[in-house]
Amino acid sequence: MPGLRSSEKKLGQLSGIFRDAQAFRGMDPDTIVYRVWWWEPVPGGTEGGLFWGLTEIQPGSVGDEYYMTHGHRHAVLDRAEFYGTTVGxxxxxxxDESGRSWFEAMKPGSLHYISGRVAHRVVNTGDVPLRFVACWPSDAGHDYQIAGGKGFGARVLRQNGKPSFTLTEE
Ligand code: 6PG
Ligand code: NI
Known part of the structure; x- marks a missing residue:
């Protein structure tokens, strides 16, 4: 099918994202954290079109912080997106732009509407690969600036064997 694409994100490409730099340095940078397969039925930048994708995040952690996507806002800020969880x-x-951070639990069947201007990142808190589908406008683009360090103002950490959502001041 024309317009089918895929990419993989390895640990080495996610430097600065996880808070435990020492644990990060002790891990193999070639470890695959997540893969994305997506369909661009129209060229990127086309106004009025849609893209469809599937993301699969491996289970795992860097120190006590679960594997997660890099995270981004859309380059065209007002472009929204749907996520739908299938497995995990x-x-x-x-x-949001005012600096408020929050989370939504993902489980099979959960559907999530991400408003424009809202930065989004997905964390796999389970023991199996987490898969979700996504649908976003073909002219949305990606802005990855937000994700480093301060970016999300929140982290999902394993505490006593369970995920906990923690607001951070970093
Ligand atoms: C998008 C979607 C989604 C996302 C992947 C990987 O706008 O394209 O939100 O396909 O890109 O889940 O996440 P990162 O782009 O943050 O690496
Ligand atoms: Ni997006």
């Missing part, structure tokens, strides 16, 4: 358990971490 996780948390969708969201942050």
């Amino acid at each position: 358990e996780g948390m969708l971490v969201l942050r």
